[in-house]
Amino acid sequence: MMLIILIAVPLAGGILAGILGRRNAGAARWISLAALLLDLILALVWLLPVATRPLAPTAGPWLVELRLPWISTLGISFHLAADGLSVVLILLTLLLGLAAVACSWSEIHERTGFFFFNLMWVLAGILGVFTALDLFLFYFFWELMMVPMFFLIILWGHENRVYAAIKFFLFTQIAGLLMLAAIIGLYFIHGQISGNYSFDYSALLGTPLAAGTGMFLMLGFFAAFAVKLPAFPVHVWLPDAHTEAPTAGSVVLAGLLLKTGAYGLLRFVVPLFPEAARAFAPWAMALAVAGIIYGAVLAFSQTDLKRLVAYTSVSHMGFVMLAVFAWNEMALQGALIQIICHGLSTGALFVIVGMLQERMHTRDLRRMGGLWKEVPRLGGFAMFFALASLGLPGLGNFVGEFLILIGVFPQAPLLTVVAAGGLVAASIYSLWIVQQAFHGQARETWRISDLNGREAVTLGVLAAALLWLGLYPQPVIQMARPALAHMRQIQVPHSFPAPESTASLPAAPADPQGEMHAIR
Amino acid sequence: MIQLLWLIPALPLAGFVILALGGARLSRRAAAWIGVGSVGISALLTLALAVAFLRGLPAIPAHIRQVWTWFDVAGLNIGVSFYLDALALTMMAVITGVGFLIHLYSVGYMAHDDGFSRFFAYMNLFVGAMLILVMADNLMLLYLGWEGVGACSYLLIGFWYRDPANGYAARKAFVVTRVGDTAMAVALFLLFDRLGSLQIQELMQRAGAQWGVGTILPTVVALLLLGGAVGKSAQLPLQTWLPDAMAGPTPVSALIHAATMVTAGFYLIARTHLIFELSPLAMSIVAIVGAATLLLAGFSGLCQTDIKRVLAYSTVSQIGYMFLALGVGAWAAATFHFMIHAFFKALLFLAAGAVIHALSGEQDLFKMGGLRRELPLVYLVFLAGAASLSAIPLVTAGFYSKDMIIWEVFASNRGGTLLWAAALAGALLTSIYTFRMFFLCFEGPLRTPVAHKPGWNMSLPLAVLAVLSLVAGFLEIPHSFGGGVQIFSHFIQSALPATQLLPARESNEILCQLASAAAALGGLGLVWWLMLRSPQAGAALTRQPLAMKLSRFWLNGWGFDWLYGLLFERPYIFLAQINRADIVDGCFTLLARFGLALNALAGAAQTGRVRTYAAGLTVGAAAIIAWVVWL
Amino acid sequence: MQSADYMALLPLLVLSGALGAVMLLIAIGRHHGLTALLTLAGLAAAVAALPVAAARAPIRVTALLTIDGYGLFFMALVLLATAAVALLGYAYFRSWSGHREEFYLLLLCAALGACVLVVSSHFTAFFVGLEILSIALYALIAYPRHRAESLEAGIKYLVLAAGSAGFLLFGMALIYAERGTLDFTALAAAGGVPATLQSQVMLLTGLSLLLVGVGFKLALVPFHMWTADVYQGAPAPVTAFVATVSKTAVVALLLRLLAPMGAQSGAAFSQILAVLAAASMVGGNLLALRQQSVKRLLAYSSIAHLGYVLVAVLAAGPAAVPAVMFYMAAYTLAQLGSFGVIAVRSSRLTEADALESFSGLFFRQPWLATVFTAMLLSLAGIPLTAGFVGKFYVISAGAQNHLWWLIITLVLTSGVGLFYYLRVVVTMFSTSVPVDLTPRPVVFSGALVLTISTVLLIWLGTAPEPLVRLLQNMAP
Amino acid sequence: MVTIPFSHGLLLAAALFLLGVICVLTRRNIIFMLLGLEIMLNAAGLAFVVAGARWGQPDGQIMFLIVLAMAAAEVSVGLALVLEWYHRMHSLDVDQASRLRG
């Protein structure tokens, strides 16, 4: 039940904010803030103790679970559950949600109520995605979170918002529909084999699939998640969406929406299609590495600061995809840390860009320069997050990237080396941001104010979280460990109906660790 | 006492946190106290620790203290834990000691700067990171310090951020070293993959047990680590960033780009020496890199006009000596030279800083001159430093350390005559460019008026360092000097193995020493003759076309910047720029255009004429019937 | 005909009675509101008669009609949609002078035709039902005869519908000549006899010609060209009717005709259907891309939607029938809502179908814009709306029968489709200066339709279980 | 009574039907278009009669009757539309009815 409440609180808060916000913009802000704080507290009180408790080795993977009948004639149930992975992501969602509310505080003047309504509903959809265990329900939430996001962009976005919003929606929807087709295909194949027509995740796990079918279905899922991630070469919606979205939109996009793609890869693609994912792993990893480098190079050449940061997301999320397809504990833990830290650091960078835009009404790097003198504290934070973004040890992103690389290395040494090249490229663009915006000569005269208390607290919390994850990520690792271990166990299908599927994959289950051997 | 190990890096880091959070609200005085004080206490702690360490020495060569578990994933258990042995202690002593002096000096040097507390914040952060680097018990933590000092180096080179050139230099330093760092990271991956640990001592043990001498793996690992080392230590081929790094304030150059950070490469190799010893090839490469670098930098040093750039090239060159020593297995000599170099190079930079300070920021050697009388103290300490750098025999510490290297290069079983010759040539070059700089600066007519005289807080570190540059050498006096004194070697041997000398060459020690002494003195004499005794000869020499060409070539650091610009920088920028609009996006746009074209095509049938529509109906009927009839 | 037959026919009888009553009322004295009310009462009575008929179902009433759950469901859909159109019509024609009452008469005729269609199991009933619908529609489309557009649309629809009816009849005649029966079930049974290749070809040719007629009504590519013109020219409530009732009825009939024949009609025929489905999905969505007229846009989109439905029709498995039924219900709701929004915004002289007239609607009439957005999102198949469940159902039906290429076409083309739905949504939410600043008050009856359809839309989108359960065992 | 193959009867119907199609496709005069439609419907009715004759059933003729009724109804509405159109446009050119397009 607590999971429903966790999702319902932002939904209700959103409605309330929407209604009251028509009269009083302040009310909408405070209600949203209160709802998210309440949700965060509830999550901390309910989930954290459960998640940190040592798990009995015989217990199932789920810490909390809830199953209600929904459309039972089609085998669809309202099935929510959370394991350590979900808990971590829920907490991240709420934290970044708060940041998003905080950074919209003074940025949004028009239709404030409706804005917060949309914002809260996006967050609720994301929470749903992170906890849904019925594939139909998952897809439901998956699409649901896009619509308010779309409105956030078209109503409060910048100059080119319509183009960006439509592009964003089209890309994610088409890919989502491919996933829907794959979900349904899986449902029927599973139903035909077992006689049990169900969309339930745990039921569908281990469905034996012929090699070709499995690959097609896996690609359906992969398409949706790759677009959301975003993986090269379907990343093109991201720079536009980020650039045009309001700050809170960018924060939620970068910090959370992209993570749903990563989460999907982790939770669904590999566990549901272990064989296909294994076969596809070299390609996926190659794409991931291409994304790492491509995103980094493109980020460097951008003149729009938001666009620049957007491309860095492409690069960073490539690491996550790389890790997922390596599928060993080290890489997966790294992926999780990377997910969180990218959310925090890129979210914070977007917040900073938003603050600059609010003050300067431009995001053009060519017009900035020498801002340090005007806004040293903002500059300091920007420097901090830029360093985090380039993977400076001691900050969370480093732990993520390092674990990923060290985990992937045994499976794909060459790709790892190329991916490590992304670290160099990351330093190029990260420092470029600081140089262009805050260092150097002032190109125009700006009279802008430094951070106020609310802004400083927002950034400070994010920075502290990054520092904490950089120096002591062990609690997160501990929390996610049983979840990841469970996912890695559900690897080998129960049985193969056709002999050709075993013949084509020699000695697949032989590896006790279950790592996929890609390019060696 | 050993329990307090963690305090040593923690204090400067705490200083950094206070300074960073306090920011501009702190008074200069408070900032200075915090900045200098934290490092000072660290230095005192280090001293106390050294005493404790020495007391237990023969029995307990190393201590490990874990502070907390950083992370523990799938067999990779990384602690924030510190390892203390002779090597680390030496490094710590230099970092905190010299660091403290430089901090003290900075109070005066930076007194009028806007970013006073920011400066000390960065400096404290640097000291903390550097201490973590040298104290790290595992390679992960070492990497943390490693990158951390890189970041501080970046921050401090670009300290005066208004000038884009400084920003460029800072980014260049960071990116170039990061190339090396990445190689090092790959080495870490490989080590963990093959040996299952990143704890240094465990690694050394397992490497020795599992890998044979001369096999491929240790060579690969060693070369990757060397990649990291050359990046950080500005050795060939990644040396290009250091001369530009002089854009930072001079104390920074003294601390980071001379005394401590740039020697991290040396430290890394010394730390992982067992792996290097498993690979003779890698060792030779280290030696060759060192030799080549010291010559290259020496020649470049000859032609510089900027006083700090001369010193920068000399740093590159001196670290080349250290690498050369490492390459021939002269571990103790390398460490000794590191320490002495820290003293005299810090001294030289600080003294140069005092000169620059005095001349209101003037760095051009040709605009200096005649400062002997204006700044007598600086003159004296500079002379001490220059002598030490040039390894003027007997009286300078530099002589003892450098001579030790030259001799062991000659006598080591891994050494050779060619390397020795290079080292000797380097010594000659060193003495030439050093005294060229010295004479240009202090002799001749006064060209720029003196504005500031150094205060006590600048003078005191200069004096201390000058003394150290002269007398520290007596810690290690060669055998040939009547049996000698080997305090330092003995000390360091608890951590690093002794050099394997070829018995056949051992007897030539005194000859060798004579040769190096001759090189140093010869260089000095040559410069004196060309510049002071008969300046016309010197001028004539510099007017030679060949000399001018060479001079320009060396001035630009052998064209490496140009080459790398051509090979990497410009193609990267070019590729990024032409693809700014994202070609992939273009492809999708094309797809969308295609869709719109199809829309136009399909829309062409919507003429609004009922006859057209009826025709469509009929065509459809005909087509369908054709399909069922003939297919 | 026995009393059970009459009971089974009760909805049709009630409808006919209502037709007569309305005619009488008009003869006695013209009164717009009263006529509308009587029409609604008749429709309500017919709906109320459905359970009576359902109690006797399934039953064959003469050879012509088969009253079964399947037919009754569609009948309910037709009747409810007609009622909605009547309400919209009341709102639309309220401020007109002149004869408005015939609208309801014709509407009831058309509804009766559609009701006959959905329960017909015989070519004769099929044809008669279709023609009642068509002939009533000719007049309905051209109803505002003071508007040249409406007349034009009427003429186009008439010429093309009659032409397509010719093809349909010729096809029927060929089938009859080959098989000797006009009865759907008998036709399917006759297929058991091993036929020669030639007679197979004859049958297929007949079916193909029949398909021209059906394809015209469903506006499948390449028989789609009339759609946009007619939708645009017809008054908005009539457009809603054309888009919903006339298509629903024909889809119901097509499925009833093909379901038993599926096995014998052979691969070639299903290939053709597949091609038509794909062509409709692609063509419809492409055509709508740059439309500036919302009615035309919805017209093109309806072409695509019928393509989607055809995927489920093709699937022909046990999932196909409920999928088609659910999809048509969802589609009907969304189309009614969409055209309803246009209807309540239209004035006597112009239909409010220019895209730019929707600019910034959200800020003037947020409620109306929200309804329209919900409808468009449903058409686009976004969750929370009935359209999503419908699309899900259709893909399910396709997947069950491994129509992978059609599913992929469906997915990609609905992605394209999303673009133009979003264009409309974006326009409504655009903050640029709106063209038309005065909000037009929404008449109560229109508001009622919009509210109910929105509620239903979301209810079906979030809790489809009751309907799904109802549809589960309704194969004809 | 004739003993011709039934296919000949159907061929006649087909030929007439297609002539009607040609008429609809070619003529711009709405009246002629309606005539073409009548020809098509009549041809379809003929086909039904032929088919009914083949099976010796009255069903074919009944279909013909219904076609007849439909043709009558359709023509009446069609001609009403034509009158209204002519009243407005003063022309019978069907190509003028192309304001709706695109």
Next chain:
Amino acid sequence: MNTLFYLAAAVAILATLLVITRAHAVHALLYLIVSLLAAALAFFLLGAPFAAALEVIVYAGAIMVLFVFVVMMLNLGTHSVRGERQWLRPAAWVGPGLLAAVLLAELVYVLGGWSAPATTPAAIGPREVGLALFGPYVLAVELASVMLLAGLVGAYHLARPQKEAEGEA
């Protein structure tokens, strides 16, 4: 008798050809009546005397007269004939002709290969038709009445004399 059928067929086709090519509407209508009469003959020969009678009465009689009325009402004179000639350029025939030819070829292929037993069918007179019509087909008759009603109402509404202010409030 067979000859009579083929003769009727030839007349019907020829007359229809003339219908579709005439420029004058009244001429075309007259030819169409000829064509319909020929078709009625064919009906008769195929054993459908009732259909033949209705063809003559309803089609040739009622429907065509409706056309004639309208043509008269519109008073299409020589002016319209000239326009008609202009519209009927030979080129206008090419496309539809080709299209129809393709369809014809297909249908000839289908029907030509189709062989039904060519027995002499028994005549189905008005009695059988009537029995069927008011037996199993009674609902169709009822529904046809609704169809005619729809046509009636539609035609009434559309052709009603127009007041200028129609549609205005």
